[in-house]
Amino acid sequence: MRIVFMGTPEFSVPVLQALVDAGHDVVAAYSQPPRRAGRGKALTPSPVQTRAEALGIVVRTPVSLRDPDAQAEFASFEADVAVVAAYGLILPRVVLEAPRLGCLNVHGSLLPRWRGAAPIQRAILAGDAETGVGIMQMEAGLDTGPVRLEGRTPIDGKTAGALTDELSAMGARLMVEVLGDIAAHPPVVQPEQGVTYAPKIDKAEARIDFSQGAVEVERQIRAFNPVPGAFFELGAERIRVLAADILPGTGSQGAVLDDQLTIACSDGTIRPSLLQRAGRGVMTSSELLRGFAIPAGTQLS
Structure with a gap:
């Protein structure tokens, strides 16, 4: 044709x-x-x-x-x-x-x-x-x-x-x-x-909303991988999350619960497995934490 x-x-x-x-x-x-x-x-x-x-x-x-x-x-x-x-x-x-x-x-x-x-x-x-x-x-x-x-x-x-x-x-x-x-x-x-x-994706939707349940947060991470990239902020640092596991547990929404970067949601927790800092390559959570401490008790937004 x-x-x-x-x-x-x-x-x-x-x-x-x-x-x-x-x-x-x-x-x-x-x-x-x-x-x-x-x-x-x-x-x-x-x-x-x-x-x-x-x-x-x-x-x-x-x-x-x-x-x-x-x-x-x-x-x-x-x-x-x-x-x-x-x-x-x-x-x-x-x-x-x-x-x-x-x-x-x-x-x-x-x-x-x-x-x-x-x-x-x-x-x-x-x-x-x-x-x-x-x-x-x-x-x-x-x-x-x-x-x-x-x-x-x-x-x-x-x-x-x-x-x-x-x-x-x-x-x-x-x-x-x-x-x-x-x-x-x-x-x-x-x-x-x-x-x-x-509707078209608004970049503002990519900010991870820890007031959701862990299932919804994990969907958000997958839906915005690779672009625009779901993210949380820690101080002035924006960190993209490209993959995460859903785990049981409870805590204050957005709080880091342990030294493995387990993060509380409204129902359950997530543990990011692949992350990316601005200007850096993709890395595992353990690789990120070796050079960028996010201790338990940290509140993410």
């Missing part, structure tokens, strides 16, 4: 690569414009732009698709279908309707649960037992379109990073399957029951 691909982060890259590997003609890749990143704040292209350019694919990075000239250029590619995976820009109706078969989106949840920007993190935070990927026929509403194919996976103790990688690979396989025989995968309207929304 003649395809315009639309995506921005690492999640999108396996989908783009799978389309190329399957022999489809990807005539253009749309991605968000380069952003300033790193210590030098240099303009850095998105992962999709980088991969597309390496594959010799024409790249477009409009700030918006509401401009008539941008819409006309999009239509000029005369695509059979647009494949969208975490693009990050709103597609106006004229863009949605430009390709012959419309726009297909790789969405990282079991729709209609977790429509919106952060479905993977929200599923972990809510304690969902499973999640998945839907290949959705896009329409004007927020992730309201019918689903052509769906895959499922248990969440277990996975971090958002691990789950993102798994769902990206799953979405790539499912998209190739749908495009291989689109008539065999008719769109199925989403049920009206069970709709939930997954």
